Amino acid sequence: MTTTSGRKRAPRTSISDVARHAGVSLGTVSNVLNRPERVSPVTRDKVLAAIEELAFVPNGSARQLRAGTITTVGAVLLDIANPFFTEVARGIEDRLAEDDYTLMLASSDEDPTREARYLRLFEEHGVHGMLVTPAGPDVDHLLALRERGVEVVLLDRTSPSPDLSSVAVDDVAGAAMAVRHLIGLGHRRVGLINGPTTIKQCVDRRAGTVRALTEAGLDPDEAMIEVTVSSLNAEGGEAGATELLALGEPPTALFCVNDLTALGAMQALRAHGMTIGQDMAVVGYDDVNFASMLMTPLTSVRQPTRRLGHVAADLLLGRAGKDVGAQQVEFQPELVVRASSGPHR
Amino acid sequence: MTTTSGRKRAPRTSISDVARHAGVSLGTVSNVLNRPERVSPVTRDKVLAAIEELAFVPNGSARQLRAGTITTVGAVLLDIANPFFTEVARGIEDRLAEDDYTLMLASSDEDPTREARYLRLFEEHGVHGMLVTPAGPDVDHLLALRERGVEVVLLDRTSPSPDLSSVAVDDVAGAAMAVRHLIGLGHRRVGLINGPTTIKQCVDRRAGTVRALTEAGLDPDEAMIEVTVSSLNAEGGEAGATELLALGEPPTALFCVNDLTALGAMQALRAHGMTIGQDMAVVGYDDVNFASMLMTPLTSVRQPTRRLGHVAADLLLGRAGKDVGAQQVEFQPELVVRASSGPHR
DNA sequence: TCTCGTCAGTGAATCGCTTCACAGGCAGAA
DNA sequence: TTCTGCCTGTGAAGCGATTCACTGACGAGA
Structure with missing residues (x-):
C-alpha cells in the first residue's frame, strides 16, 4: 500500500503534462498521437518516452468532444x-x-x-x-x-x-414451418407458448402459427391454445407449460417462442411425468447450440x-x-x- | 425519405441552442438539467419545452469532460x-x-x-x-x-x-471435489480437459485435480491425463475429448474445465459410440442452467x-x-x- | 428611506483534446 | 545573396457542458 493516491479525485495526467515532460508543445504531442508521420523521429521518440513514463492515457471525452467522431x-x-x-x-x-x-x-x-x-x-x-x-x-x-x-x-x-x-x-415463415411440421405429425391442437405482443418476434411467430393452421383447414381459435409468458426464458417456459397442462383438454404439441422457453417447458412436462416427443411434441425456435444435446434433442427453427x-x-x-x-x-x-x-x- | 439531413455531419443541438430557443441563458439550462430546484417553475417549464421541441440530448463527452465523473x-x-x-x-x-x-x-x-x-x-x-x-x-x-x-x-x-x-x-476446492467424486466412483485415470495455463481458473482447477489425486494416494503423473484446448467452449471440448480417445489407454473419466467444454466432449464421446456415465464418466464446471436437461444430465460444480x-x-x-x-x-x-x-x- | 439577505438568472472560465494558421530554419534555385 | 518552399513544431481557438462569482430585483426589518 504505497500510493493510495487519487482515491478521491484522480489528477489524470493530460496531454500538456506530457508536453512539458517531453519539452515540446502541446500540439506536437497530439500530432504524435494522431499523425505520427508529421513529427520527426527524434521528437516522436521523446514524446513516446514521456507518454510511457507518465502512463498517459488520452481522455476520450475530450478527444471526442473536439473530434466529434468515435x-x-x-x-x-x-x-x-x-x-x-x-x-x-x-x-x-x-x-x-x-x-x-x-x-x-x-x-x-x-x-x-x-x-x-x-x-x-x-x-x-x-x-x-x-x-x-x-x-x-x-x-x-x-x-x-x-x-x-x-x-x-x-x-x-x-x-x-x-x-x-x-x-x-422471416419469423412468420419460420413459425409456419414449425407448425406445419407438427400438423404433418397429426397434431390438431397446438399449444403456443408466446411472449407479449409488444415484441415483434412474438407477433410474427404467432402469425406464422395461425397461417400454418389455416392453410391446413384448421380453425386457429380452436387448434391454437396460446399462453403468454412475461419473459422469454426457461422460467417463462416452465410457467407456460404448467398453465397449459392445467387445462381440461391440453394440446398434444407445444410450439415455444424460443429454445430457452422450450427448455423450461420440457422441464415442466417431465415434472408432470410426461415423455417428450411421445406424450407431447415440443418445438423450439433459434436452434441454440445445446438443442441437439438435450435429454430429448429439440426440434427447432434455425436462424443464421x-x-x-x-x-x-x-x-x-x-x-x-x-x-x-x-x-x-x-x-x-x-x-x-x-x-x-x-x-x- | 423526407429529411436525409445530417448524414455527413450531424449538427447536434447544444445547450446554447436550447438557451436561445427558450430565451434564457446557458447556465439556466444547465441548472434545469442538474439542479432543477434552483430554477423557478415558470422558467423551468419554458426550458423543458425547448428541450422537448429541439429533441435535445446533452453531449455526454462534454459533460464528462467538465464534471469528471460518470x-x-x-x-x-x-x-x-x-x-x-x-x-x-x-x-x-x-x-x-x-x-x-x-x-x-x-x-x-x-x-x-x-x-x-x-x-x-x-x-x-x-x-x-x-x-x-x-x-x-x-x-x-x-x-x-x-x-x-x-x-x-x-x-x-x-x-x-x-x-x-x-x-x-475457490476453484481448487471445486475441482478437488469433482475429482474426489470420480475417485470415489472407482476411477483411477482421469482425463482433464483444460484450458491454457495463462488463465488462472485453469491453473486452479488443475491444482485441485492434482490435490484430490494425491490425497487418494494416486500419482498425478499417471492418474491425470491432461489435454489443453485453446478455447473453453464446445469446440474445444470436442477436440479435447477426441484427442483423449485417440490415446492407447484412454481415461475412464473426464473432468472438463467448464460445462461448455463438457458439452463438446460429450458430443465427441457419443460420436464414438460411447454411453456417457457408463463408458465414460463426465464432470463439468459451472452448472449452467441446461446442465440438468442434457441427454445425460451433467454432474457439475456449481458456483454462486x-x-x-x-x-x-x-x-x-x-x-x-x-x-x-x-x-x-x-x-x-x-x-x-x-x-x-x-x-x- | 435605506440596508441587507434571498432568490433567479447570467455568462465567463474551464475541462483535455484536435486543428489550423502560422513561425522559424534550412536547403536548393535563381 | 535573396527568394521560395518544405519540413517541424507552436500555441490559440473551440468542441459543449458545468460551475461559480456575480448582478438585479424584491421584500423585510431598521
Whole structure:
C-alpha cells in the first residue's frame, strides 16, 4: 500500500503534462498521437518516452468532444443471457473488428424503459451507431435517433420504415414451418407458448402459427391454445407449460417462442411425468447450440445467427458517410427436426 | 425519405441552442438539467419545452469532460457466450441498477490483447470502474489502472495483490471435489480437459485435480491425463475429448474445465459410440442452467454466479470515494451429482 | 428611506483534446 | 545573396457542458 493516491479525485495526467515532460508543445504531442508521420523521429521518440513514463492515457471525452467522431458501436439486445443473442453479438464483433471498431453491449431484458436508458447512454457517449432489437412495437424513437445523426440498424426485426435499415429472419415463415411440421405429425391442437405482443418476434411467430393452421383447414381459435409468458426464458417456459397442462383438454404439441422457453417447458412436462416427443411434441425456435444435446434433442427453427450480426454490422459501417439508402435484409430460417417432435398418438 | 439531413455531419443541438430557443441563458439550462430546484417553475417549464421541441440530448463527452465523473461501469469478461458469465453479468447489473449505474459489457474471448483494448476503451471513456476477469496470469496492468484512479475489481479470480479487490470462488476446492467424486466412483485415470495455463481458473482447477489425486494416494503423473484446448467452449471440448480417445489407454473419466467444454466432449464421446456415465464418466464446471436437461444430465460444480456479480459490483460501488482497503471475497462451490458420472466398470 | 439577505438568472472560465494558421530554419534555385 | 518552399513544431481557438462569482430585483426589518 504505497500510493493510495487519487482515491478521491484522480489528477489524470493530460496531454500538456506530457508536453512539458517531453519539452515540446502541446500540439506536437497530439500530432504524435494522431499523425505520427508529421513529427520527426527524434521528437516522436521523446514524446513516446514521456507518454510511457507518465502512463498517459488520452481522455476520450475530450478527444471526442473536439473530434466529434468515435469508433464505438453500441448494441442493445433483448436478452444477453439468450445464446441466440450472444451468437449474434459474436457476428457483430467479428465484422466490427475488421474496421477496428469496438462493440459495447447492453441487454434491455425486453423492457422498453431499460432499452431507452441504454439508447440514451450510448447516444450521450456519441457512439458511431447502434444495433437494436427493439423491446417494444414502436420504432419512432429509433427514427428520431437517426434524425439526430446516429446511425441505427434494426437487428432481428424487419424495419417497418423505409428509412431504417434492418436485418432479420422471416419469423412468420419460420413459425409456419414449425407448425406445419407438427400438423404433418397429426397434431390438431397446438399449444403456443408466446411472449407479449409488444415484441415483434412474438407477433410474427404467432402469425406464422395461425397461417400454418389455416392453410391446413384448421380453425386457429380452436387448434391454437396460446399462453403468454412475461419473459422469454426457461422460467417463462416452465410457467407456460404448467398453465397449459392445467387445462381440461391440453394440446398434444407445444410450439415455444424460443429454445430457452422450450427448455423450461420440457422441464415442466417431465415434472408432470410426461415423455417428450411421445406424450407431447415440443418445438423450439433459434436452434441454440445445446438443442441437439438435450435429454430429448429439440426440434427447432434455425436462424443464421452469426450472419445476422455480421450483416447488421456491415450495414451500419457501410452506410457511414456514404449516402446510401436504408436497406432491409431478410434471411430465411430452416427447420431442424429432432426427437422432441413425435407423431400424435 | 423526407429529411436525409445530417448524414455527413450531424449538427447536434447544444445547450446554447436550447438557451436561445427558450430565451434564457446557458447556465439556466444547465441548472434545469442538474439542479432543477434552483430554477423557478415558470422558467423551468419554458426550458423543458425547448428541450422537448429541439429533441435535445446533452453531449455526454462534454459533460464528462467538465464534471469528471460518470455513472457507467465496464465489465470485461472472458466469454460472453458462456452462460456462466452472462449470469454473472446479470448479478452485476442488478446491483448497479440499485445505484442507477449502467453496465457496459465486453468480451475478451480469453485474449489478453482484446482485453487490453477494451480496458483502454473503457478507461478513455472515463468509466467509474471496471470489473475484470483477466485473460492472462498477470494483473499488473490492472494495478496500474487503479493507480491511475480507475476502480477495479477482479471477477471470478482471486486477487494476487492486497491492493486489488476481488470476488471469486475457490476453484481448487471445486475441482478437488469433482475429482474426489470420480475417485470415489472407482476411477483411477482421469482425463482433464483444460484450458491454457495463462488463465488462472485453469491453473486452479488443475491444482485441485492434482490435490484430490494425491490425497487418494494416486500419482498425478499417471492418474491425470491432461489435454489443453485453446478455447473453453464446445469446440474445444470436442477436440479435447477426441484427442483423449485417440490415446492407447484412454481415461475412464473426464473432468472438463467448464460445462461448455463438457458439452463438446460429450458430443465427441457419443460420436464414438460411447454411453456417457457408463463408458465414460463426465464432470463439468459451472452448472449452467441446461446442465440438468442434457441427454445425460451433467454432474457439475456449481458456483454462486449471480451473487458473484452482485458482490463484485457491490465492492466496486462501495469503495467509491470511501477510503476502504481492498477486499478479497471468496465463495465456496458445491458439487451437483447427476447421471453423467457413473462408477468405473 | 435605506440596508441587507434571498432568490433567479447570467455568462465567463474551464475541462483535455484536435486543428489550423502560422513561425522559424534550412536547403536548393535563381 | 535573396527568394521560395518544405519540413517541424507552436500555441490559440473551440468542441459543449458545468460551475461559480456575480448582478438585479424584491421584500423585510431598521
